[in-house]
Amino acid sequence: MFESLLIGLSTSASCVATCGNVVIGIIMANRQGVGRSFALLGAFMCGRLATYAVIAAVVAVVSVGVGGIGACAMAVGQILLGLLMLLYAFGRTWRLCVGHRASRRLYALCRGRVVAVAAMAGLLSALNVCPPMLSLIGSSVGADHVVGRFVLFFIGSSVLFLPMPFIGTIRNKAAVGIIGRAVAAIVAIIFIFKGFATLFYNF
Amino acid sequence: MKNKPTYWSTGRIGRSILLTAPMVLLIGLMLSGNLAGGQSYVHTFSAVVALLFFVSMFWMMIYTGRTDRWRAVVFIIGALLFCISFISNLIEVRSSMTFSDAEQLTCTIPFCHIVTTMVIIPAAIKQTIIFPGSLVEGYASISSMLVIVLGFSIVIGRGFCSWGCFYGGWDDGTSRILRRPVIRRVNSAFRWFAFAMLVLMALWSAESLSPKYCEWLCPFKAVTENERIVDGVTLVKNIVFYTLFVVLVVVLPLLTRKRIQCATFCPMGALLSLFNKINVFDVRHRADLCINCGRCDKACPMLAIENHCPTLTCSKCGRCVDECPTGALRYHVRGTSPDRHFTWARTLYIYPAYIFMVTLLGGSFVNGLALIINLFI
Structure with missing residues (x-):
């Protein structure tokens, strides 16, 4: 079972590179202190853990790997994550497109509930099945303690996320918020593109 | 209105020659490989023309006291000739501008400085260079480019973007075509x-x-090398390259008179901005001389001036220094007084910057010129 912890630890850099963009975008655009940024990271991690739990349950009960339906779920998750990040990045500046009142509602939906956005982003980004996750699923099919394996993988792969909230130490720079929103916007475009590409290639 | 202070050599022929003389030797040294025997007559002639051109532009910089105008002439022509030289080299070696999987597998792709931004993390974590180029051999090897770019950046910071980058001349050139911008206001926040x-x-x-x-977003793939179109993905990539080139390097700089691709899109420019914090040269603003005319804000092609002060993203091109009517903006060596010795601060800056420019653009300048001359004889 502990091999899943080692898989998580050894591939933590890859996990940060994949999902770290999303966390960085949310934390920088929000421009809060270190404590508040840790809370956002915690919410993101909770969302991620929830998805892992669902995947672990599916693997334990059904005992199958990622197939066509898994790829479809991943693609839909990427598109939804992209839309969420797009909303987060441009919530207030969509006034021209959707009108002032609607823009304020969009802003309140995302920036006003930033912890919920972080949790939702964690939930959706964990659907983005990466090679370490695939190897974990492969080794967990038919094995014992599947949920424990996923939890240990989650712990191992979360280590390199821990320094990210320290971005909060430079929150006083106005540029940090702009860079954060730009990161969120580009991440959104990349995830939407990847989602549609996955759908296109699989179906 | 306060008068703009002049440099020690401005309008003085003798003093300008004195300050230019060492540069003649240095440029000669840089181009010595092209001037040596064994080359064709056309190549040697091109090298002599290049030597005279580089020296005369530097002399004009010293004599007229205007930095940006003469820098831009060298920079823009250098960028155009670089592409001519580079593309002809590719056609000579590969018979086309495109590269295939075979070239990637044999690691023969020339290394470009922008890749530096992407190789740092994998090199630190996995001890791997994620680029299909040669480490030490061949044209534009990884180690030689890294040494040149990092050395350059440590000495003049983001000055690389205005004095060394062989792509920067493209949007510097297009941003100067119209005399007045069609889009007058560009929010400087876009630089982030x-x-x-x-x-x-x-x-x-x-x-x-x-x-x-490099795989998906570099606009300069359109004028250097790009992936051979073999399927839908490579087709999409090429569409992205050419679209970005047209929009970011041609259309938007033309309409705004700003270097939009360099200022708002290039990751290397952002990395080099951080080097601005650690090198000794900067452009300093003197509030006591400033008349708040706003010419510097309008002139800055990199969106780097806020409240008449150059910020982190300044590329030290010298345009604001040239435009300022009172000399409130001037080149400065950190640790010295901005009030005194401003001639020497400028000279100390433009010497290494110009030498780097000749180092990076000189060879391709000569090759490109020789190719053009060969077309007509």
Whole structure:
């Protein structure tokens, strides 16, 4: 079972590179202190853990790997994550497109509930099945303690996320918020593109 | 109105010759490989023309006291001749501008400085260079480019973007075509977009272990080399390259008179901005001389001036220094007084900057010129 912890630890850099963009975008655009940024990271991690739990349950009960339906779920998750990040990045500046009142509602939906956005982003980004996750699923099919394996993988792969909230130490720079929103916007475009590409290639 | 102070050599022929003389030797040294025996007559002639051109532009910089105008002439012509030389070299070696999987597998792709932003994290974590180029051999090897770019950056910071980058001349050129901008106001906050690109490209490339900016987003693929179109994905990539080139390097700089691709999109520019913090040269603003005319804000092609002060993203091109009517903006060596010795601060800056420019653009300048001359004889 502990091999899943080692898989998580050894591939933590890859996990940060994949999902770290999303966390960085949310934390920088929000421009809060270190404590508040840790809370956002915690919410993101909770969302991620929830998805892992669902995947672990599916693997334990059904005992199958990622197939066509898994790829479809991943693609839909990427598109939804992209839309969420797009909303987060441009919530207030969509006034021209959707009108002032609607823009304020969009802003309140995302920036006003930033912890919920972080949790939702964690939930959706964990659907983005990466090679370490695939190897974990492969080794967990038919094995014992599947949920424990996923939890240990989650712990191992979360280590390199821990320094990210320290971005909060430079929150006083106005540029940090702009860079954060730009990161969120580009991440959104990349995830939407990847989602549609996955759908296109699989179906 | 306060008069703009002049440099020690401005309008003085003798003093200008005195300050230019060492540069003649240095440029001669840089181009000595092209001037040596064994070359064709056309090549030697091109090298002599290049030597005279580089020296005369430097002399004009010293004599007229205007930095940006003469820098831009060398920079823009250098960028055009670089592409001519580079493309002809590719056609000679590969018979086309495109590269195939075979070239990638044999690691013969020339290394470009922008890739530096993407190789840092994988090199640190996995001790791997994620680029299909040669480490020490061949044209534009990884080690030689890294040494040149990092050395350059440590000495003059983001000055690389205005004095060394062989792509920068393209949008510097297009941004000067119209005398007045069609789009008059460009929000300077857009310059932070380049930092977002830096963060994302560094992480995305580290995740996928391939240089994603080069694979998907580099506008200059349109004028150097690009992937051979063999399927839908490579077709989409090429459409992206050419679209970005037209929009970011041609159309938007033309309409705004700003270097939009360099200022808002290039991740290397963002990385080099951080080097501005650690090198000794900067452009200093003197509030006591400033008359708040706003010419510097309008002139700055990199969106780097806020409240008449150059910020982190300044590329030290010298345009604001030239435009300022009272001399409130001037080149400065950190640790010295900005009030005194401003001639020497400028000279100390433009000497290494110009030598780097000749180092990076000189060889391709001579080759490109020789190719053009060969077309007509």
